Amino acid sequence: MKKANIIIKNNTPFSLDFDDYYFNCDDGLGESAFIYSNAFEFNEKQTIIAELGFGIGLNFFLTLKRFLKEKKDSQRLFYLSFENFYIEKEKLREIYKNLGFYEEFKELLEQFLQFYPICKDGVYRFYFQNCFLDLVFGDAKEKLQNLDFKADIWYLDGFSPAKNQDMFNEDIIKYIAKNSKIKAKILTFSAASLLQKALLANNFSVIKIKGYKKREMIQAIFNGLEFKNKFAYFNTPSLRKDVKKIAIIGGGIAGASLAYELSLRNCNIDVFEKENSLGKGASGNINGILSSLILKPDVLLGEFSQYAFLEASRFYRQILNLNPQGVYEYAHNELMQERFKSQKNNILFKIINKQAFLKDGMCIKPQEVVKTLLEKSRARLFFEYDFLNYSYEKEKFILKFSNKKSLKDYDVLIYAQGADVKNVLNYKYMKLSSVRGQCTHLKPFLNNLHALSSKGYVCPINKELNLQLIGASYDRINQDNVLLEKDDYQNIENIKEFLKDTKLEILGGKVGFRSYSSDRFAIAGQAYDEKFYLQNYKALLWHKDKAQISPNGFIPLYFSIAHGSRAFASAIICARVISSLIFDEPRIEKDYLYALHPSRFLIRQLKKGNL
Numbered sequence: 001m002k003k004a005n006i007i008i009k010n011n012t013p014f015s016l017d018f019d020d021y022y023f024n025c026d027d028g029l030g031e032s033a034f035i036y037s038n039a040f041e042f043n044e045k046q047t048i049i050a051e052l053g054f055g056i057g058l059n060f061f062l063t064l065k066r067f068l069k070e071k072k073d074s075q076r077l078f079y080l081s082f083e084n085f086y087i088e089k090e091k092l093r094e095i096y097k098n099l100g101f102y103e104e105f106k107e108l109l110e111q112f113l114q115f116y117p118i119c120k121d122g123v124y125r126f127y128f129q130n131c132f133l134d135l136v137f138g139d140a141k142e143k144l145q146n147l148d149f150k151a152d153i154w155y156l157d158g159f160s161p162a163k164n165q166d167m168f169n170e171d172i173i174k175y176i177a178k179n180s181k182i183k184a185k186i187l188t189f190s191a192a193s194l195l196q197k198a199l200l201a202n203n204f205s206v207i208k209i210k211g212y213k214k215r216e217m218i219q220a221i222f223n224g225l226e227f228k229n230k231f232a233y234f235n236t237p238s239l240r241k242d243v244k245k246i247a248i249i250g251g252g253i254a255g256a257s258l259a260y261e262l263s264l265r266n267c268n269i270d271v272f273e274k275e276n277s278l279g280k281g282a283s284g285n286i287n288g289i290l291s292s293l294i295l296k297p298d299v300l301l302g303e304f305s306q307y308a309f310l311e312a313s314r315f316y317r318q319i320l321n322l323n324p325q326g327v328y329e330y331a332h333n334e335l336m337q338e339r340f341k342s343q344k345n346n347i348l349f350k351i352i353n354k355q356a357f358l359k360d361g362m363c364i365k366p367q368e369v370v371k372t373l374l375e376k377s378r379a380r381l382f383f384e385y386d387f388l389n390y391s392y393e394k395e396k397f398i399l400k401f402s403n404k405k406s407l408k409d410y411d412v413l414i415y416a417q418g419a420d421v422k423n424v425l426n427y428k429y430m431k432l433s434s435v436r437g438q439c440t441h442l443k444p445f446l447n448n449l450h451a452l453s454s455k456g457y458v459c460p461i462n463k464e465l466n467l468q469l470i471g472a473s474y475d476r477i478n479q480d481n482v483l484l485e486k487d488d489y490q491n492i493e494n495i496k497e498f499l500k501d502t503k504l505e506i507l508g509g510k511v512g513f514r515s516y517s518s519d520r521f522a523i524a525g526q527a528y529d530e531k532f533y534l535q536n537y538k539a540l541l542w543h544k545d546k547a548q549i550s551p552n553g554f555i556p557l558y559f560s561i562a563h564g565s566r567a568f569a570s571a572i573i574c575a576r577v578i579s580s581l582i583f584d585e586p587r588i589e590k591d592y593l594y595a596l597h598p599s600r601f602l603i604r605q606l607k608k609g610n611l
Helices: 028-037 058-070 089-099 102-114 140-146 170-178 193-201 253-263 300-320 334-342 366-377 419-423 485-493 530-536 564-583 590-596 600-607
Strands: 006-009 012-015 046-052 076-083 122-128 131-137 151-156 180-188 204-209 217-222 245-249 268-273 288-290 327-330 350-352 355-358 362-364 380-383 387-393 396-401 407-410 412-415 432-442 451-453 468-471 506-517 523-526 557-561
Touching (some): 058 076, 058 102, 076 140, 170 180, 193 217, 253 366, 288 300, 300 362, 300 590, 506 564, 590 600
Parallel strands (some): 046 076, 076 131
Antiparallel strands (some): 006 012, 180 217, 204 217, 396 407
């Protein structure tokens, strides 16, 4: 990700990087509307638009304004825009004001700028009314390879092909084709022969039409291509039916974030919780910390942790109006110090010696977050429903409970329980562990504005309850929920670097059980058929670089589980993952999607030839 060198020339944004204008000097709004935002109809229930070249966002705001004006109640818009040249937030606002566009787009622009991300490669989601913007920062070719979506419309709006050939060459068009639906439409200002040849080579039909205040431009229609996939075992087919009714098992943060995300798709959602109220499990602590792992660069678990942390922080700001106070992380041993040194240039972490400040981190109130998300989702809550198992008949789920009558007619079932989820799973190669964690409640002893995290952590004072939470123990053996004095003292020992000669008074505590997978990633995706995998991928040791057949015909059972101690970050991403799988929406980057996939444990064994 690079910072754009941009000036205003002839009252129009001008790129010094490409020696070209961002749009027409005479009538940028008119040109953008003619070529892009007014060149198609919103006829479908869901429209996916992808754009190469976000620039100042003019095409997006024009498209969004038109969509909001014309949309029907159930219609949704997904808009992905790729950009590798970052424009600072204040510069964007200044450009809109200088161009005289600010008042026209003020409300939408300010909402966008409020949650505008830092200059860091990634995919950043914005929530508008019935519209989801995924702003994709980074090299377009790399990101197109690593994303999975099927666009209905493409805006090719990079700089002139003469100045920016890499955005219009055959390699880029190949990845555009891979991420296009049959009959997807290409819209562009250009009529360059380079672009026409690349489109024709990838089975697009190309037509020339009259341009905007110029002789001609082209449009194109995709006629389809077959692409082989050596990772097809991680493919999840979207549902070929209308989804009206969804059941979620578990009323913690995983279930609540799913309920909220799915409610934006106009579904009826029922959430089943085995306890008699919310907040009895691991999501029930009075306080918690939203932070990120700090591992060495290019370690996928660390990269995912950063992504989930940053997107969760942006989600809580957008949806719940929470404000990050920041979190301090401390390197408490030599290994952590090495990791901190390796990340000193990471914009996400402000690292000075053994201390890292994460400005997007925050101390949250888990019970309130869960409750508010469920209220916003308008899901029906069923307390004291102890889920036992299910049957699937005539494309509908029947849910069975140990203590209640069966309930039926669910199109989709999602497991979002905590540590007890392993009691209802039937996978030989998916290893989950239940880890006991005890938090300690102390009489306020440290007036810290920011959460502090080292070997243990200290939350700011909870003023409503007049206590301070520290934590948390980690015990794979003990599965008892009785508070232990030794765990309180261990929690205190783990925060000793923040203590002086303070006398501490223990007021109480809470025990929770967290679920972990064997590789520490959460598990998110569709349930898979173990027999099918063993039969069809048994030769992966020899054929792992060859194209594989795709799974199909599995039942619509999904998992958002094994979130460990960072559920308030990963659960937000996993809710998006599952929504995208059910409704055929743009998915997160494949590196992360595959790392979360439920079948990954079995696939690893097959690749090693162990089965």
